Amino acid sequence: MSDESGKGLTREQWGSRLGFILAAAGSAIGLGNVWRFPYLVGENGGAVFVLVYLFITVLIGLPVMLAEFAIGRAAQRSPVAAFRALNVSPFWGAIGWLGTLAGGFFVLSYYNVIGGWTIRYMLESLGGLMETAATGQSKEFFGHFIGQRQQVLMFQIVFSGATMLFVLSGIGKGIERACKVMMPALFLILVVLIIRSLTLPGAEAGIEFYLKPDLSKLTRSTFLSALGQSFFSLSLGLGIMLTYGSYLGREERIPSATVWTASLDTLIALLSGFAIFPAMFAMGFEPGQGVGLTFITLPAVFAKMPAGQYFSFLFFLFLFFAAVTSSMSLMEVATTFAIEKFNLKRVNAVCLMGIIIFLLGGYSAISLAGDPKVAGMDFLDALDYLCNNVMLPVGSFLVCVFVGWFWLDPALKELTNNGKLETRWWLHVWVLCVRVLAPIAILFIFLNGTGLLETLDTWLRQ
Numbered sequence: 001m002s003d004e005s006g007k008g009l010t011r012e013q014w015g016s017r018l019g020f021i022l023a024a025a026g027s028a029i030g031l032g033n034v035w036r037f038p039y040l041v042g043e044n045g046g047a048v049f050v051l052v053y054l055f056i057t058v059l060i061g062l063p064v065m066l067a068e069f070a071i072g073r074a075a076q077r078s079p080v081a082a083f084r085a086l087n088v089s090p091f092w093g094a095i096g097w098l099g100t101l102a103g104g105f106f107v108l109s110y111y112n113v114i115g116g117w118t119i120r121y122m123l124e125s126l127g128g129l130m131e132t133a134a135t136g137q138s139k140e141f142f143g144h145f146i147g148q149r150q151q152v153l154m155f156q157i158v159f160s161g162a163t164m165l166f167v168l169s170g171i172g173k174g175i176e177r178a179c180k181v182m183m184p185a186l187f188l189i190l191v192v193l194i195i196r197s198l199t200l201p202g203a204e205a206g207i208e209f210y211l212k213p214d215l216s217k218l219t220r221s222t223f224l225s226a227l228g229q230s231f232f233s234l235s236l237g238l239g240i241m242l243t244y245g246s247y248l249g250r251e252e253r254i255p256s257a258t259v260w261t262a263s264l265d266t267l268i269a270l271l272s273g274f275a276i277f278p279a280m281f282a283m284g285f286e287p288g289q290g291v292g293l294t295f296i297t298l299p300a301v302f303a304k305m306p307a308g309q310y311f312s313f314l315f316f317l318f319l320f321f322a323a324v325t326s327s328m329s330l331m332e333v334a335t336t337f338a339i340e341k342f343n344l345k346r347v348n349a350v351c352l353m354g355i356i357i358f359l360l361g362g363y364s365a366i367s368l369a370g371d372p373k374v375a376g377m378d379f380l381d382a383l384d385y386l387c388n389n390v391m392l393p394v395g396s397f398l399v400c401v402f403v404g405w406f407w408l409d410p411a412l413k414e415l416t417n418n419g420k421l422e423t424r425w426w427l428h429v430w431v432l433c434v435r436v437l438a439p440i441a442i443l444f445i446f447l448n449g450t451g452l453l454e455t456l457d458t459w460l461r462q
């Protein structure tokens, strides 16, 4: 339950340390790992993207996550109120606002659309999906599905409704319990999928694509895409981990919880790649399919397994749950915002925000089916680009500057539980990352990836 009293004294806390890690991992692990990560790997030249992604996750993602948890636990508030509670310049409240807008509204709007796809695929697994996929037509199936506006909108409504229900039932009962069951189940089915994918004839080419970096594929946008994906996948830069940290008990160890969360998230992303790429090459699909990659490749793998339809059903069911545990963390931000700003009851806030978010998402869904386009992109792609390549990096940059330069001592106290935990070497590395390395890297990757650096350079040379 969120901090509706605003006083932060009687906040509900996570039932256990494991509960917290699984809930944070539940927010982190979602469509970002199974849908977004593989298609970005496919579009950005394979292994080289994976490599850049891993570097960025360790050197930038992890430090930002530590920082967000520290702010959250110290402030015991939702993102917008947190910075006020810490008695720092109101400017930093911008992090909360930016996160609320990007996460609570923009990301969630199109996340619901893709979440709806998982439901459709779950049902179709027991319907005609396997027969179609067995004849190599899963790409056509996908294209046909996203072209049917009413269908897509209907499934988007079902997914949004599920998210709203979970958010209404609160942190402990809803989120924590669901994550404890669904996350291990998703993991197991991924392992089965990987075994099938790796044993298909012709799988080697996919393994090579996924594991053997081809440096010539490295471009400016590889770094920006990897940076955005790292933040998206770890749920950073939106105040989500800040909010989750605010429900964390004073005696818990933030650093180990962070390492667990980030490792689980990265593991699931990497495993998804192993399930997808060997099969993709074995079946002659293109890596640069874009948003459809997972939905096109995996049904084809299931179709080649005994009892494939049941595996497929279970897989999309678990993916649906992984997606819901992420979308409810996003919805929680929008809800808390409406409660605090407009003094609404929780249930009214959920309904009002649900409708606004649905309308915005509906636009993404319709745009994928044909038009309207924004700057030549589908509206979904445009929103995704704006959030992940602009708003999340900006949010995370501000978190680093805030913690590194304006709030370092309290942050260190928070991370060592007021000096009770030993100060280890990694704490010095963290300070270096959060003060210098991460902000400079984010700024550089952002300016370079968006082409602003080049513009700046030409302008300075004139």
Ligand code: PHE
Binding pocket: 027, 028, 029, 030, 031, 032, 033, 103, 107, 231, 232, 233, 234, 235, 236, 238, 240, 326, 327, 329, 330
């Ligand atoms: N991390 C989630 C995923 O990988 C998505 C998400 C992003 C959730 C940002 C919350 C905040 O699917």
